[in-house]
Amino acid sequence: MAAGSSNYWEDLRKQARQLENELDLKLVSFSKLCTSYSSTRDGRRDRYSSDTTPLLNGSSQDRMFETMAVEIEQLLGKLTGINDKMAEYTNSAGVPSLNAALMHTLQRHRDILQDYTHEFHKTKANFLAIRERENLLGSVRKDIESYKSGSGVNNRRTELFLKEHEHLRNSDRLIEETISIAMATKENMTSQRGMLKSIQSKMNTLANRFPAVNSLIQRINLRKRRDSLILGGIIGVCTILLLLYAFH
Helix, strand or coil, X not given: CHHHHHHHHHHHHHHHHHHHHHHHHHXXXXXXHHHHHHHHHHHHHHHCCCCCCXXXXXXXXXXXXXXXXXXXXXXXXXXXXXXXXXXXXXXHCCCHHHHHHHHHHHHHXXXXXXXXHHHHHHHHHHHHHHHHHHHHHHHHHHHHHHHHCCCHHHHHHHHHHHHHHHHHHHHHHHHHHHHHHHHXXXXXXXXXXXXXXXXXXXXXXXXXXXXXXHHHHHHHHHHHHHHHHHHHHHHHHHHHHHHHHHHC
């Protein structure tokens, strides 16, 4: 009876080691496939500037990926089943010392299964992320090619819109500069008006004290008004000319 149980345990270990070896080889090939996927797509993108060439190589790799993923999942399922049978056997073993040794062996096989499962899911997730990125880039390149292959009328219309936009930007900038100049001129004239009022007040005081000087002050005031009108006219003409230039 003990010999039969020992043979059953050894048979389970043999099956587990065989599945682990197969999984190791499959995972190595699976990892190489995922690594070569991106480099193959990059090489094809360097050779062709458009997406008109069928992506036969990429499609073949996609099919190979799906096939290998199914095979690895099946092997993982089989190895999980073997580990469960080994766990049932260790629970039914009657010798304590033998049971401890079997539990140690079982734990080692479980660790291997866990490592293989983690590696498989990590590699699969990386492959799916790369494929999603490549599909997105392919869509962007297709949109760019569609835009470049557009009719000459659309391209001409776009060019005119861009030129008009640039012209409007230049006009806005010129208007802002004109407004800034006008504001600075206004502040300067306000300051000068304050100074002139102060001088006029002092001269009026002198005129009241010295009637002989009143006539001279009146002539100075008339000349000052004439100069103000001339200066205001010049500023108005300059402002109108700047606005006309900006909108033409």
